[in-house]
Amino acid sequence: MSARGRKPDPTVDTRIRQAASGLVLTHGFDFTMDDVAAAAGVGRASVFRRYATKRDMLLEAIAGLMNTHVAIPDTGSLEGDLRVVISDTLALWRMPGLSRTARQVYGEAGRDPAVAELIRTSMRTRMERSWVVYERAIERGELPPNADLWMLTDLFSGFVTYRGLLDLPLPEPEEIVQVLLHGFTLS
Amino acid sequence: MSARGRKPDPTVDTRIRQAASGLVLTHGFDFTMDDVAAAAGVGRASVFRRYATKRDMLLEAIAGLMNTHVAIPDTGSLEGDLRVVISDTLALWRMPGLSRTARQVYGEAGRDPAVAELIRTSMRTRMERSWVVYERAIERGELPPNADLWMLTDLFSGFVTYRGLLDLPLPEPEEIVQVLLHGFTLS
DNA sequence: GACATTGTGATACTCCTAGTATCTGATATT
DNA sequence: AATATCAGATACTAGGAGTATCACAATGTC
Numbered sequence: 001m002s003a004r005g006r007k008p009d010p011t012v013d014t015r016i017r018q019a020a021s022g023l024v025l026t027h028g029f030d031f032t033m034d035d036v037a038a039a040a041g042v043g044r045a046s047v048f049r050r051y052a053t054k055r056d057m058l059l060e061a062i063a064g065l066m067n068t069h070v071a072i073p074d075t076g077s078l079e080g081d082l083r084v085v086i087s088d089t090l091a092l093w094r095m096p097g098l099s100r101t102a103r104q105v106y107g108e109a110g111r112d113p114a115v116a117e118l119i120r121t122s123m124r125t126r127m128e129r130s131w132v133v134y135e136r137a138i139e140r141g142e143l144p145p146n147a148d149l150w151m152l153t154d155l156f157s158g159f160v161t162y163r164g165l166l167d168l169p170l171p172e173p174e175e176i177v178q179v180l181l182h183g184f185t186l187s
Numbered sequence: 188m189s190a191r192g193r194k195p196d197p198t199v200d201t202r203i204r205q206a207a208s209g210l211v212l213t214h215g216f217d218f219t220m221d222d223v224a225a226a227a228g229v230g231r232a233s234v235f236r237r238y239a240t241k242r243d244m245l246l247e248a249i250a251g252l253m254n255t256h257v258a259i260p261d262t263g264s265l266e267g268d269l270r271v272v273i274s275d276t277l278a279l280w281r282m283p284g285l286s287r288t289a290r291q292v293y294g295e296a297g298r299d300p301a302v303a304e305l306i307r308t309s310m311r312t313r314m315e316r317s318w319v320v321y322e323r324a325i326e327r328g329e330l331p332p333n334a335d336l337w338m339l340t341d342l343f344s345g346f347v348t349y350r351g352l353l354d355l356p357l358p359e360p361e362e363i364v365q366v367l368l369h370g371f372t373l374s
Numbered sequence: 375g376a377c378a379t380t381g382t383g384a385t386a387c388t389c390c391t392a393g394t395a396t397c398t399g400a401t402a403t404t
Numbered sequence: 405a406a407t408a409t410c411a412g413a414t415a416c417t418a419g420g421a422g423t424a425t426c427a428c429a430a431t432g433t434c
Contacts, residue, residue, distance in 0.1 A: 004407070004408045004409065005407080005408035005409025005410065006408080006409050006410045006411080007409085007410075008409085008410065008411095009410075009411075012410090012411080037412095042411085042412080043411060043412035043413065044412080044413080044414090045411075045412065045413075045414095046410085046411060046412075049410085049411085
């Protein structure tokens, strides 16, 4: 009762996926479906057999790209841990092509709520993975128990995103840590 | 030696500009040039006579929309002034449709360096207008003289932009002020 | 008033790309 | 052998940006 005809070529799937991810990184969204087919060494029809629309393909590619892993440091102090988390985030934004792609992803989120949702949940998941860092800080008494942790994470990741999207220079992690912990006033 | 034929109708210019700005606010970038012509009550050709490309038109419309004025408070304390500046910024993001349009503007910046430059300089100009607020704070001794003011402004405007772009809830201005001035640690 | 000149609106194109449909051939099962 | 599914190629449709051309309107010059 099963699998009568020719089997799907598994390499076709992976070649298309890799071609799509690669093109997204090197060209943003500005490539045609023929480009994908050509880059994958595959017929145009095969691309549309896997993805009903270009949007579907982009959605999967974006999800893959956002799913890079984050380190969960445990240096013994909030300051040390934060420095690692922030350094990692800064390093990510230095990836060539990422800034342009990120901009276009945000742009697509304007038209397509699914993309917006994808960014939201991906970022949320990313940050929740480092949650334990802040819980340990609360236990050590370095943060008040009622601290708004989403505010803390969004504040620096918003800052980095903003500078990154606009191609503005990013400061050293130390400076960000200092400000997040103690603010701008002298006291 | 001048102006022989029919004079350009000045209302055509303004009608096109208004139609473009209006459509950008209500539909992001997802409208056709025919839509613009129809909304302006004008021939399609007239639109292309003013703007060689849709991109040119969008560029001008965006520049106009970003050029809203900012209040320059003088409440006597940095805390008070900051609260005003931040409240104003938050209010801006509550404008219906702005979040989607902002996303698409950022998205366009990915393809078009001119758009990126436009955002950069517009935001820079916006912030420099409130520069005196921070200078006064330094004079009063509320900020260290070597404070990284761009970091201060980008930190909160990055945060607001980030939450705004992703349609995440924005906190009360007081909370942001508190964190910017004193950080997350207890003292 | 005749005429040239320029702006306006309408319409018919071209070009590009996403998405669809179809055809031929290859590879598998029964 | 017969049949079913997959791959590649190609021709189509649809929609929107940008171009070209037309007739008409309004203003100037003679």
